[in-house]
Amino acid sequence: MLITAALLVETGSDLEVVELELAPPRRDEVLVRLHASGICRSDLSLLDGMWPAPLPMVLGHEGAGVIEDVGEDVDPSRVGEYVVLTFTPACGRCRFCLQGRVNLCTEAARCMDDGVLRDGTTRLSLDGARVHHLALVSSFATHAVVPANAAIAVPAELDPARACLLGCGVMTGVVSVTRRANVRPGESVAVLGCGGVGLATVLGARLVSAHPIVAVEPVAPKRELALRLGATHAVDPASEDPVTAVRRIVPEGVDHAFEAFGSAAVAEQAFAATRTGGTTVLIGQPAMGVTVPLPVYELTQFEHDVLGTHIGGATPALEIPGLATLALAGKLDLAPLVTHRFSLGEIGEALETTRSGTAGRVVLQLA
Numbered sequence: 001m002l003i004t005a006a007l008l009v010e011t012g013s014d015l016e017v018v019e020l021e022l023a024p025p026r027r028d029e030v031l032v033r034l035h036a037s038g039i040c041r042s043d044l045s046l047l048d049g050m051w052p053a054p055l056p057m058v059l060g061h062e063g064a065g066v067i068e069d070v071g072e073d074v075d076p077s078r079v080g081e082y083v084v085l086t087f088t089p090a091c092g093r094c095r096f097c098l099q100g101r102v103n104l105c106t107e108a109a110r111c112m113d114d115g116v117l118r119d120g121t122t123r124l125s126l127d128g129a130r131v132h133h134l135a136l137v138s139s140f141a142t143h144a145v146v147p148a149n150a151a152i153a154v155p156a157e158l159d160p161a162r163a164c165l166l167g168c169g170v171m172t173g174v175v176s177v178t179r180r181a182n183v184r185p186g187e188s189v190a191v192l193g194c195g196g197v198g199l200a201t202v203l204g205a206r207l208v209s210a211h212p213i214v215a216v217e218p219v220a221p222k223r224e225l226a227l228r229l230g231a232t233h234a235v236d237p238a239s240e241d242p243v244t245a246v247r248r249i250v251p252e253g254v255d256h257a258f259e260a261f262g263s264a265a266v267a268e269q270a271f272a273a274t275r276t277g278g279t280t281v282l283i284g285q286p287a288m289g290v291t292v293p294l295p296v297y298e299l300t301q302f303e304h305d306v307l308g309t310h311i312g313g314a315t316p317a318l319e320i321p322g323l324a325t326l327a328l329a330g331k332l333d334l335a336p337l338v339t340h341r342f343s344l345g346e347i348g349e350a351l352e353t354t355r356s357g358t359a360g361r362v363v364l365q366l367a
């Protein structure tokens, strides 16, 4: 079938909205009519060539929609199911899947690196030439073919523009709090960087009744949004030293500091704002090769943990339905996160809005 998609032909150039051929789903795959796709910083990193990607490729990795067709060995009753897509479906066989660390699945990583589906081929093509999938999702398009277990059922009542965020940004932020850092009620939290993932980290901290929750962010509208979503304090790191400011609110340092900006300098600030025996969680993804010095004395003497995390350590098939349920119950306030909506034809403007560092998330409405 012919679909419309935003294609990355060459890094550093604009995405081209084109018609592509999408082959039918094969064994253990489904065809999804996409309703919405979030735009994540990682899409910009690929667009800018910060991370390697096989080209041409359809970007987008936060998708929500409806299953329209199923391949061999997939229950036909799944047609019509509302789903959120995940880029780390469990292969169920690799070391990490067997350990319950599905977010590190070797098979999903291989598909991501090669821009292919599990059988090593693509369903996308242009004039007979291969077009690559981004991370088994490729949601800047009207339709996608994905592994059947990468399409996670969610209640149909959830607005797709909110539901799609559960695929990456919201899940990453919330689950970094609930799983990776295992924040307990009453523990103190600082979130450094309040982009989409940082704001979701604030939501997660509120969900588990952390207190206080200090948002550190130089852009005023993002600080305001963080306060609206549950931060108890907001700090402008452009006007005062953020570590001093956090330690003025929590003198011994916070139990958990989350770096959600993606820079070495902010990672060092997060470390310095963390208390003895506390945890610094690195979520933000800088360019490849970025390093920070490791203060070994503090790590050993004060049992200071530094945790890296990829989508919060989530098992997406477990977390996405759970977060969707919380959202529908009014316990996870996703509405304020969706601040801009664009059509697929407006992808250029949508990407520029994301790049401008606007508060909240930019979402493509695809249906």
Ligand SMILES: [Zn+2]
Pocket (backbone or CB within 6 Å): 040, 041, 042, 043, 061, 168, 169
């Ligand atoms: Zn993402």
Ligand SMILES: [Zn+2]
Pocket (backbone or CB within 6 Å): 090, 091, 092, 093, 094, 095, 096, 097, 098, 104, 105, 106, 107, 108
């Ligand atoms: Zn696996």
